[in-house]
Every structure is written in structure tokens, then in C-alpha cells.
Amino acid sequence: VTRGRNIPRERLEVVREHYHHFGGVSPINAQNRALIDALRAELDASGIDVPIYFGNRNWHPLLEDTLRQMRDDGRRRALAFFTSAFSSYSGCRQYREDIFRAQEAVGADAPEVLKLRAFWNHPGFVQANADAVAAALASFPAERRAGVQVVFTAHSIPTAMAAGCRYEDQLAETARLVAEAVGVERTSIVYQSRSGAPHIPWTEPDVLDHLRELKAQGVDDVVVSPIGFVSDHMEVMFDLDVEAADLARELGLGFARAATAGTHP
Numbered sequence: 001v002t003r004g005r006n007i008p009r010e011r012l013e014v015v016r017e018h019y020h021h022f023g024g025v026s027p028i029n030a031q032n033r034a035l036i037d038a039l040r041a042e043l044d045a046s047g048i049d050v051p052i053y054f055g056n057r058n059w060h061p062l063l064e065d066t067l068r069q070m071r072d073d074g075r076r077r078a079l080a081f082f083t084s085a086f087s088s089y090s091g092c093r094q095y096r097e098d099i100f101r102a103q104e105a106v107g108a109d110a111p112e113v114l115k116l117r118a119f120w121n122h123p124g125f126v127q128a129n130a131d132a133v134a135a136a137l138a139s140f141p142a143e144r145r146a147g148v149q150v151v152f153t154a155h156s157i158p159t160a161m162a163a164g165c166r167y168e169d170q171l172a173e174t175a176r177l178v179a180e181a182v183g184v185e186r187t188s189i190v191y192q193s194r195s196g197a198p199h200i201p202w203t204e205p206d207v208l209d210h211l212r213e214l215k216a217q218g219v220d221d222v223v224v225s226p227i228g229f230v231s232d233h234m235e236v237m238f239d240l241d242v243e244a245a246d247l248a249r250e251l252g253l254g255f256a257r258a259a260t261a262g263t264h265p
Contacts, residue, residue, distance in 0.1 A: 128264035130181035136256040154228020156191035221254035231262035
């Protein structure tokens with residue numbers, strides 16, 4: 001992830017500490033394999049006999065190795081599902097570039113790969129998030145639920161990147177659709193997990209700053225919904241379940257974190 005990016009050593013030490021909270025390993029590979037198992041069961045139940053392959057940008061199984069295996073298995077054409085619902089360079093175009101480079105490395109007989117559409121407004125994605133928000137709201141006493149602020153959060157990206165894609169627009173529409181499905185009106189959209197040089201502007205407001213602001217406005221209870229993420233990986237588990245939850249307790253805010261769509265039954 002960090003190779004060749006000149007990330008300061010002190011930043012790497014901070015991130016290393018995050019991983020130590022959760023056994024020293026990212027959960028994302030295990031979660032992707034669980035997703036594959038669930039998809040396999042759905043396809044089998046529908047009588048769809050197609051193979052499923054798994055390829056990563058930064059760790060094994062790497063895309064190049066996966067495409068080479070597909071070629072050796074005689075696969076000529078594939079549909080690519082990116083586990084990122086929204087359009088941005090880091091969440092979409094960069095993966096397209098990775099696939100192209102992997103195809104070049106494999107050679108002329110590499111499989112053709114067609115990307116499935118971004119699913120930020122897909123009814124299944126919206127409903128899974130709505131169910132998760134509803135479950136988080138239900139954790140509050142009935143008499144307090146009307147006053148709960150639902151805070152939708154997504155990974156922050158550089159503002160220069162945001163200006164060249166529909167990331168912010170799509171997040172806003174997903175939040176609107178989820179809020180409408182749940183029937184809530186007290187909502188906001190924030191960002192988290194900012195990284196990079198301090199002088200480079202990234203999308204805001206930050207989730208921690210926003211929690212402080214809500215408390216100052218007299219809000220007593222919040223549900224934080226990570227609609228920008230498909231699974232409960234490190235950015236969700238540390239930045240929300242540790243940092244945001246700790247800050248909420250410090251501020252005296254009632255706090256519930258909605259599950260990500262990928263954990264939906």
C-alpha cells in the first residue's frame with residue numbers, strides 16, 4: 001500500500017498501531033472471501049454456473065496472478081466487481097488501470113475484463129444500508145429516537161480528485177435514498193480517514209470535528225453510518241469503532257455505529 005509513496009515514518013507508526021488493535025492484520029481479505037462464498041451460494045441457488053476469481057491491488061492474490069490463472073483455466077471474458085460503490089480515481093479508475101497493467105503483464109491472451117457499474121444507488125445497496133441504520137436507531141430508547149442525528153460518513157479524498165469525479169454527488173444521493181428509506185430527516189454527510197500531506201486539502205468536514213459541532217449544537221445522540229464503505233475493514237473499525245466512539249463517550253453523546261452494507265445477511 002505504501003511502497004514508493006514517501007509516507008513519513010511517523011505516519012506509518014501511527015497506522016501500525018491501528019492494526020495492533022485488531023490482531024495485526026487487515027480483515028479485508030477474509031471479508032472478501034466471505035463475500036465470494038455468499039455470492040457463490042446465490043449463483044448456485046439460481047443455477048448460474050460461472051467461476052469466481054479474486055484479485056487484489058496490494059496483496060495476494062494479486063491481480064496479475066489472478067488473470068494469469070484465469071487465462072490458464074481457459075477463461076476469455078470476465079465481469080469485474082469493484083468493492084467500492086462510488087466513482088473516484090482511487091475507488092474506480094485506479095482499479096481499471098491496475099487491470100490494464102495486469103493484462104499487459106499476462107500478455108495478448110489475457111482475459112477481457114468488463115467492469116460492472118458503480119452501485120452507489122443500487123436498490124440492494126441502499127436497502128442494506130437502510131436496514132443497518134434502522135437497526136442502529138432501534139438501539140436507542142423509543143422516546144429518544146426522534147432526536148437522533150444520522151451521520152453518513154465516507155473516506156475523505158483530495159478536493160482536486162473530488163473536483164474531477166462524481167464522488168460527492170453520489171454520496172449525497174446515497175445518503176438521501178437511505179434516509180428516505182429509513183424515514184429520518186436529521187442527517188449530515190462527513191468524511192473520515194484523511195491521509196496525505198497536511199497542506200493538501202481533502203474533503204470535509206471530518207467526522208470527529210462534526211461530532212464536536214453536533215454536541216455544541218445540543219445534539220445528544222448520533223448514529224454513524226459508513227455508507228462510503230462496503231465492509232468493516234480498518235478505516236471503519238479503528239476510525240469509527242475506536243476513535244469516534246471514544247470521542248462520543250468523552251462528549252457525552254449517545255453513539256451507535258450502523259453496520260456496513262457488506263455485513264447485511
